[in-house]
Amino acid sequence: MSRANANAIANAKARDVDAGTSRARALEATLESARDAVATTSDGVTAFAEASIVNSRDVSDVRARETKEHERESAREASAAIVRRPTPTGKVDVSRQEMLEALARELDETESLLGTTKRTTEGERAMSVASLFAGGERYVAATSFATTSRREEARGGAEAAPSETLGRESRRWVQPLKRARWSAITMVMCACACVAALMFAGETPxxxxxxxxxxxxxxxxxxxxxxxxxxxxxxxxxxxxxxxxxxxxxxxxxxxxxxxxxxxxxxxxxxxxxxxxxxxxxxxxxxxxxxxxxxxxxxxxxxxxxxxxxxxxxxxxxxxxxxxxxxxxxxxxxxxxxxxxxxxxxxxxxxxxxxxxxxxxxxxxxxxxxxxxxxxxxxxxxxxxxxxxxxxxxxxxxxxxxxxxxxxxxxxxxxxxxxxxxxxxxxxxxxxxxxxxxxxxxxxxxxxxxxxxxxxxxxxxxxxxxxxxxxxxxxxxxxxxxxxxxxxxxxxxxxxxxxxxxxxxxxxxx
Structure with a gap:
């Protein structure tokens, strides 16, 4: 593979990165529109919404910068590998195939990261606006779950569950606990009633x-x-x-x-x-x-x-x-x-x-x-x-x-x-x-x-x-x-x- 082809591929990846940046900017514009819409509510609610939007924007900026750095590093490593790779007769086709597969994996990962960032940011924005009318505690819980999800994704961990799933999991444990508590109280009351009944039954007229x-x-x-x-x-x-x-x-x-x-x-x-x-x-x-x-x-x-x-x-x-x-x-x-x-x-x-x-x-x-x-x-x-x-x-x-x-x-x-x-x-x-x-x-x-x-x-x-x-x-x-x-x-x-x-x-x- 010639140096010109490698440069062309690198330029293509750079354009993809620029496209990702454009998507982030579009996301930021969407968040700005949401902030303007929420600004029509009361002062305390507006402040709460702005805090949520700023938090989402900061996370998006950090995610975009991390994506750019990751793509640039991948392009440099690919170029260096091409320069160092020997091309003896009979092995040029194999090296080219490996290089293309590596670049394809990098492109897939880039699009996946950009798509996940967009979905997460839009989800956070929707939850932040809804939570303003549902109560501050629900908003804090949703923000905490979203932040945890982003950290797990950045570390390459498993995909975090949405806030609705976590809420269902919490309710799934709370309800049995409530039932157990009332069951214990009922048992104690029944025991007291039995003791009283035995005492009264044992009384003479x-x-x-x-x-x-x-x-x-x-x-x-x-x-x-x-x-x-x-x-x-x-x-x-x-x-x-x-x-x-x-x-x-x-x-x-x-x-x-x-x-x-x-x-x-x-x-x-x-x-x-x-x-x-x-x-x-x-x-x-x-x-x-x-x-x-x-x-x-x-x-x-x-x-x-x-x-x-x-x-x-x-x-x-x-x-x-x-x-x-x-x-x-x-x-x-x-x-x-x-x-x-x-x-x-x-x-x-x-x-x-x-x-x-x-x-x-x-x-x-x-x-x-x-x-x-x-x-x-x-x-x-x-x-x-x-x-x-x-x-x-x-x-x-x-x-x-x-x-x-x-x-x-x-x-x-x-x-x-x-x-x-x-x-x-x-x-x-x-x-x-x-x-x-x-x-x-x-x-x-x-x-x-x-x-x-x-x-x-x-x-x-x-x-x-x-x-x-x-x-x-x-x-x-x-x-x-x-x-x-x-x-x-x-x-x-x-x-x-x-x-x-x-x-x-x-x-x-x-």
Whole structure:
């Protein structure tokens, strides 16, 4: 092959390069037109479009320069190869064929590069304009994918996927992740529901009833109808009545219908406006209707009625209350001293300050956030620990304790030691809870003990009867001795009741 032919081929390649440059310039003109079109939008959108177009133009310029350099280098290498190649006889045709094939490959690569650059630039321009109206994040993502595609192509790597393909790939992974997340949440919720179902399924009817009572108000249970204002009559101004009237509310628990005009429940004039008649049978029926459980034991139903009274007092915000049963009879033989009345009124008023606070001989220690001065005051108790009794079958089919005599030889247990406020006085504080003192015919209750009684009395078992296991375990308890009331309906006569109380005073009161 002659030098003239080589120069002709080189010139042809140069013209192809110039043609590529012309294509790049035409592309630049197209981009300029796109920029002018986008300039009619808002200032922020125009700035975004111009940034995209400038970026595309810079990439096109770099691509054109790289293409020119590549073609020039290829032409120089081809010319040098032709000059160096020996041309012995018989081998000229083979060398010419190889040279033509090399030049053909170079031309194909040049056109391929120029065509790819044009397509990529036009695609970027279209995406940049569309992305301005679809959101900046989509534009940034498309530009990033296009730049990555150009870098991979320049390094001779595989052809980059279009932005739509990458978007589809991203969505293909995002959707399964979302489904997996919701599946996990659904499984957790199902597991929690199963655990709750197993817990509720394992509950006894009594346990469900207890939970319902705790979570429901008296109005929700339709039990407020059991509480009716008591009818007041003539005045009966006695020391014990003045003490009872000092509490915020007075409850009289009865088997009668307090709302009936035939009720015989009456209270002294001193209780007017703060005395409430409580129908025990109405409480039994509304509790059973609300919970679906009827408690067969009379003692259990009475105990739950006491719990309802504490619940009513708590819901109404009473600081302290007096609870009396309808069969409580004031013992006319017991005279309440004026000093005892004064001490009781002081205790109910709760006017104690400092760590060294005391009521007579009893140190209270109620100041500085310590325990309350009192939770329970019992004007009437039955010291069952001094009773000798037998277990017999009752007429209702259960077993009951029947007192037959007294235990005169018993030493008073430590928890039953009771310290008097005055020497030879009538008011003392128990050393601790746990002394077996029965009777619930009258007691005064502080609001700090409401929850304690409610949590136990609604259990509804024979082990949570009001005077057997509940009142006797309340700490910060005070006693009036001798008891100022007796019970008309009791399994022992009044003479035996008085004897048991005398034994308690002799052996336990200090």
């Amino acid at each position: 009594q346990a469900r009833a207890r939970r319902h009572i705790h979570l429901s108000s008296l109005s929700d249970m339709l039990c407020e109808v059991a509480f009716t204002p008591a009818i007041a009559e003539a005045s009966n101004d006695t020391p014990i009545n003045r003490v009872i009237a000092a509490t915020d509310q007075i409850y009289i628990l009865t088997t009668q219908n307090c709302a009936s005009v035939n009720t015989t429940i009456r209270v002294p004039k001193e209780f007017e406006g703060k005395a409430t008649c409580v129908s025990g049978k109405v409480l039994d029926r509304c509790t059973a209707a609300s919970t679906g459980v009827w408690y067969k034991s009379h003692y259990t139903r009475v105990s739950m009625s006491h719990g309802m009274i504490a619940k009513h007092a708590k819901e109404n915000g009473f600081e302290h209350i007096t609870v009396m049963e309808e069969d409580a009879v004031v013992n006319a033989d017991v005279e309440v001293h004026s000093e005892t009345e004064a001490d009781l009124l002081t205790l109910i008023g709760g006017e104690f300050e400092g760590e060294s606070a005391s009521l007579g001989r009893v140190k209270l220690g109620s100041g500085g956030g310590g325990p309350p001065a009192w939770k329970l005051i019992r004007p009437s108790v039955r010291p069952h620990l001094f009773e000798k009794f037998e277990i017999k079958k009752s007429s209702t089919g259960g077993m009951v304790e029947v007192t037959t005599a007294t235990r005169d030889d018993l030493v008073c247990p430590t928890q039953c030691h009771c310290v008097n406020t005055r020497a030879e006085g009538q008011l003392c504080r128990l050393n601790a809870g746990g002394c077996d003192l029965r009777s619930s015919d009258m007691y005064l209750l502080h609001n700090t003990a409401y929850d304690e009684l409610i949590s136990v009395l609604f259990t509804g078992t024979d082990d949570t009867i009001i005077d057997h296991y509940v009142l006797q375990n309340v700490d910060s308890a005070w006693l009036v001795h001798p008891s100022i009331t007796t019970q008309a309906k009791l399994d022992i006569d009044r003479a035996l009741q008085h004897r048991v109380q005398e034994l308690f005073e002799e052996k336990c009161v200090r």
